[in-house]
Amino acid sequence: MESTVPFAKMNGLGNDIVVIDMRGRSDAVTSEAAIALASGDRTGFDQIMAIHDIDLDGVDYRIDILNRDGSRSQACGNGTRCVVQALASETGRKSFTFKTLAGILTAEEHEDGLISVDMGRPEFAWDKIPLAEEFHDTTRIELQIGPIDAPVLHSPSAVAIGNPHAVFWVKDDVWSYDLERFGPLLENHPIFPERANISIARVIDDHTLDIRTWERGTGLTRACGSAACAAGVSAARTGRTGRTVTVNVPGGPLEIEWRENNHVIMTGPAEWEFSGRVDPLTGAWQADEVLA
Numbered sequence: 192m193e194s195t196v197p198f199a200k201m202n203g204l205g206n207d208i209v210v211i212d213m214r215g216r217s218d219a220v221t222s223e224a225a226i227a228l229a230s231g232d233r234t235g236f237d238q239i240m241a242i243h244d245i246d247l248d249g250v251d252y253r254i255d256i257l258n259r260d261g262s263r264s265q266a267c268g269n270g271t272r273c274v275v276q277a278l279a280s281e282t283g284r285k286s287f288t289f290k291t292l293a294g295i296l297t298a299e300e301h302e303d304g305l306i307s308v309d310m311g312r313p314e315f316a317w318d319k320i321p322l323a324e325e326f327h328d329t330t331r332i333e334l335q336i337g338p339i340d341a342p343v344l345h346s347p348s349a350v351a352i353g354n355p356h357a358v359f360w361v362k363d364d365v366w367s368y369d370l371e372r373f374g375p376l377l378e379n380h381p382i383f384p385e386r387a388n389i390s391i392a393r394v395i396d397d398h399t400l401d402i403r404t405w406e407r408g409t410g411l412t413r414a415c416g417s418a419a420c421a422a423g424v425s426a427a428r429t430g431r432t433g434r435t436v437t438v439n440v441p442g443g444p445l446e447i448e449w450r451e452n453n454h455v456i457m458t459g460p461a462e463w464e465f466s467g468r469v470d471p472l473t474g475a476w477q478a479d480e481v482l483a
């Protein structure tokens with residue numbers, strides 16, 4: 192087996208993604224390689240999306256998703272769009288079916304270059320999100336941060352979009368909250384046995400939300416596709432918006448549609464930055480061209 196494989200540094204609305212081509216190999220990108228790449232100057236990423244072969248009818252590839260800390264995620268919306276763009280430009284095909292830890296998902300590139308991903312069905316049951324305690328109603332779970340009688344953030348909506356999310360509803364500008372400080376506390380709160388992605392969301396009108404996200408295993412990001420889905424679905428579920436919303440993340444807008452068949456469709460852009468080769472075991476890499 193060759194020691195290096197092709198990679199592409201890409202982004203989905205500023206969510207930094209490294210797509211690694213593991214086709215033809217039986218091993219996996221190691222957590223050590225992820226941690227090494229994450230601290231790299233030009234390859235600091237939010238998620239690695241490793242494309243693997245799969246022998247399953249109707250499924251094109253398996254995607255293995257790693258966070259900055261080397262942990263694995265069930266889902267990554269922005270990264271999936273990057274994978275679609277990379278594969279579409281390689282093959283000329285427009286639609287793909289993938290297997291991730293969250294299940295089978297389909298995605299397609301449109302004529303205008305935007306990419307839609309079917310993120311599957313949201314999961315609201317407390318033990319499936321998962322939460323450590325039984326909550327009959329996961330639209331408002333008991334969790335707060337700040338003084339007991341004047342919490343800064345409280346009562347988030349919880350939902351899994353393959354991966355666990357908590358969405359805190361706020362009335363003020365989402366930038367006025369110190370997410371860098373509260374994010375790690377909430378991500379690792381014992382109520383979330385598998386940790387959680389933490390978002391602050393503000394309703395702008397019945398079809399628009401502003402959100403910022405602290406990602407599990409990664410930290411503050413400019414965009415988190417699954418969090419945009421989590422916020423959109425939770426807003427509709429609590430009567431804050433309709434089922435089709437524009438979710439403004441720091442990197443720009445994502446369109447979220449929670450269809451009547453219970454599937455959540457996320458639409459947005461993907462952008463290629465540079466390519467190179469990487470050792471999937473150590474994270475040592477080299478760009479194909481001298482980088483500006």
Ligand SMILES: N[C@H](CCC[C@H](N)C(=O)O)C(=O)O
Binds near residue numbers: 269355408416
């Ligand atoms: N950036 C991703 C989500 C990463 C989630 C990951 N941090 C986790 O659940 O462990 C997205 O666009 O959906």
